[in-house]
Amino acid sequence: MVRRAALVALLALATAAGASRLTTFEWGAAPGWPAGTTVELCGNDVCETGITTTQHTLDVPVEPGGVIQGRARAHSGEQSSSWVELAQTWPASPIGIRATQERIAMAISASALTTGGSGTNGTGFTTASVSPGSNRLLLLGVGFSGVGAYASGSFPSCTISGNGLTWELVASQVSWAEGANWYNITRVYRAMGASPSSGAITITFGATADSAGWTLLELDGVNTGGTNGSAAVVQSASAEATSGSNVTATATLGAFASAANATVGIVSSANGGGTAVSHTPGTGFTELSDGGAEFTYMSGQWRSDNDTTVNNTSTGQFIAVIGIEVADAGGGPAGASLVTPANRFAHMLVR
Amino acid sequence: MFKFTGFLLLALLSGAALADTYQLTWGWTDPTTYLPSDAPTYEARYRVSAGAIVPLPATATPAGTASVTAAPGAPIEVSVRNVNGALASAWSGWVTATAPYPATQPGEPTGLTITVTRSGL
Numbered sequence: 001m002v003r004r005a006a007l008v009a010l011l012a013l014a015t016a017a018g019a020s021r022l023t024t025f026e027w028g029a030a031p032g033w034p035a036g037t038t039v040e041l042c043g044n045d046v047c048e049t050g051i052t053t054t055q056h057t058l059d060v061p062v063e064p065g066g067v068i069q070g071r072a073r074a075h076s077g078e079q080s081s082s083w084v085e086l087a088q089t090w091p092a093s094p095i096g097i098r099a100t101q102e103r104i105a106m107a108i109s110a111s112a113l114t115t116g117g118s119g120t121n122g123t124g125f126t127t128a129s130v131s132p133g134s135n136r137l138l139l140l141g142v143g144f145s146g147v148g149a150y151a152s153g154s155f156p157s158c159t160i161s162g163n164g165l166t167w168e169l170v171a172s173q174v175s176w177a178e179g180a181n182w183y184n185i186t187r188v189y190r191a192m193g194a195s196p197s198s199g200a201i202t203i204t205f206g207a208t209a210d211s212a213g214w215t216l217l218e219l220d221g222v223n224t225g226g227t228n229g230s231a232a233v234v235q236s237a238s239a240e241a242t243s244g245s246n247v248t249a250t251a252t253l254g255a256f257a258s259a260a261n262a263t264v265g266i267v268s269s270a271n272g273g274g275t276a277v278s279h280t281p282g283t284g285f286t287e288l289s290d291g292g293a294e295f296t297y298m299s300g301q302w303r304s305d306n307d308t309t310v311n312n313t314s315t316g317q318f319i320a321v322i323g324i325e326v327a328d329a330g331g332g333p334a335g336a337s338l339v340t341p342a343n344r345f346a347h348m349l350v351r
Numbered sequence: 352m353f354k355f356t357g358f359l360l361l362a363l364l365s366g367a368a369l370a371d372t373y374q375l376t377w378g379w380t381d382p383t384t385y386l387p388s389d390a391p392t393y394e395a396r397y398r399v400s401a402g403a404i405v406p407l408p409a410t411a412t413p414a415g416t417a418s419v420t421a422a423p424g425a426p427i428e429v430s431v432r433n434v435n436g437a438l439a440s441a442w443s444g445w446v447t448a449t450a451p452y453p454a455t456q457p458g459e460p461t462g463l464t465i466t467v468t469r470s471g472l
Contacts, residue, residue, distance in 0.1 A: 064440060065383050091391060091433030091440040092383040094413065099377040099429040101448035104418065106372065 021062055025070050026055035027084075037076040044069050065092030106221035106329050108262040110288060110302045114201075117143070117213035117293030119274070123205045125212045131198040132163055137222045137232040137326060138196075140167065140189045141266035142203055143213040145295035147182050155185050156207030162199055165191035166228045175240035175249075175268070176318035182210075184296065186268035186320040188236070192229035213268060213292030217300045222262075223327035234261060234325040237310070242318040250282075250311040251323035260328040263307040267299040267321050268292075269314035282311035373421055375448055377429045378414035385435065395431045398445070409434065 023043055039051040043060035062068050071085040113130040132138055142158060155174070160167035167189040177183040203214060225231030234257050241249040247269065265285060269277055270292075279299035281287045284307055288300040301312060310323030377395060385391055392409040399421045407417055413431070421427055428445040 067386060068438070087386055087388065088438060089383055089385045089389050089391075089435055090438045091381065091435050093440045094379040094431045094433055094443045095382055096380040097377070097429070097431055097443055097446045098379065099375065099427075099446050099448040100450065101373040101375050101419070101427050102450070104372045104374050 021060050022057055023060040023062075023068055023070075024055060024057040025072065027072055029054050029074075033074065034076045037074050039072055039074050040080075041072045042070065049075070062090055064090055066090055108219055108221040108260075108304055108326060108328050110217055110219045110262070110264070110304075112289035112300050113138075113216040113218050115215040115289035115291040115298060115300070117211060117291065117296050117298065119211045119294030121208050121210055122212075123208055125203045125205075125209070125214070127162075127201040127203070127214055127216065129198060129200045130163065130216060132165075132191075132193070132196040132218055133220065134194050134196070135192060135224045137219040137229045138163075138165070138191045139170070139217045139219070139264060139266065139300075139324065140191070140201065141213075141215045141217075141268065141298050141300060141322070142187045142189065143268035143292065143296035143298055143320075144185050144187075144205055144209045145182065145211045145270065146185075146207060146209055156205045156209075158187055158206070159204045160189050160191075160201060161204070162201035163191070163193070164195075164197040165193045167191045168228050168230070170233055170324065171236040171238050171322045173238035173240055173320040173322055175320035176242060176270070176272075182272075182295070184268060184270065184318065184320065186238075186266065186322060188266045188322050188324065190229040190233050192224065192232065209296075211274075211292075211294035211296045213296035213298040215266065215289040215291070215298040215300045217264065217266075217288055217302070219262065219264070219302075219326055221329050223329055232327050234327050236322060236324045238320065238322040240318070240320040245317060246313060246315055247317055247319045248311060248313040249319045249321040250309055251321045253308040253310060253323050253325055255308070256306040256325055258328060258330075259306060260330070261306060262302060262304050262326045262328065263310060264324040264326055265299075265301040265310040265312060265321055266324070267301065267312040267314070267319065268296060269299075269312075269316040269319035270295040270297055271316045272318075277314050277316035279315075280313045282307075282309065282313075285310075285312075371421065371423055373419045373427065373448075375417045375419045375427055375429070376415075377431065377446075377448070379431050379443070381413045381433045383433060383435075383440075389435050391433060391435045393431065394434055394439075395429055396442075397427060397429050399427050400425045401428070404430075 040049040043058040071083045073083045074081040114128045170188040172187040175184045222232040237251045237253045239249045239251040274294045277297045281301035285301040285303050290299045292298045393413045394409050395407045398404050427448045430442050432442045433440040
């Protein structure tokens, strides 16, 4: 007696298109089958008998989208089990395929690449070696502490070189101006390149600095348009303040161009005595850097969203804050093609 | 010629240096009429610039999304198939993903005027 439960048929495989009707069935053989038991297998009424293995391939007549009806039974001598059946649909080919791609707006991220300063009088200062990333917005804050020039209204020039990039001035702010005496001037430069080189940045002043400081911020996910980061810098504003101690300054930016834009603050401060100071960013800002020397301590702060109030508090006596709105990379389509009808002005569009 | 070669070199260099992340969205129709006992699933795969084929997880409906990194302008293509257990349709041909909305087509110029200037005797 061949037990019905012993034969469990499972449809296993349909081969690739072209020979797509070749279908393999497999089943389990019960331990109680007598020796010499064979299986009769049918697929869509194409049958074979005398099968001694537990799988078999039939050339089943079926088209994509059709149903494969399989059945099998076991034979042993004069006895046969009941038919075990299964039915499964062979999927038809997909139709109406559509696919779209949309560039994802990347959130802006920021970090400090280097921060430092020097209390040694000089006109040239060099940062540590840095390795800017491709198409990142670089914001270099430079502080200069000098004497005398404020009275004449003429401040020493400052040029930046390094990393194979062109550094362009974003904004400047004078602080701690005491007539013909000491003053500080804080400047922010921007740069961006597809393949910046690694190396130090050289800061060269047009007059001797009593001390100098710098902080370099790198922002990713920004608008890479324009030249040297011009499209990434939307606007800037600056402010300065002087106080006996714990001085705070607030730079007020205008309305932001996009909710996805970020806010950056570059800060320079010091004590009149040249002792070290530290900075505390305004609410919502994250401090990226804090360091410097003598009369020029720098700090970088940022937040990934909008804030028209860019403020910082220094433990020192005077401070300058430069706030900057940074444009995000933006979303929207990429690779979109212009479908132009044949028109008589086509030549005007392609020139 | 030199200008063109330079442009080509610049384009190649730029392409190597840049990569964006794209949200890839696809869908299709499964015309199959299934039996109640069937349990169809749906498979998709993509490739960038006809490069390596990247399989995507099967879905319960003939649609899906994926995040794809590609250089700007590099074609992203999708191929799909219907699956029912061990039975599967043939993979579809490669379909190029397009922008979700068309680029703005500029209108025709207006106010066209022609000025003729005598240049000879």
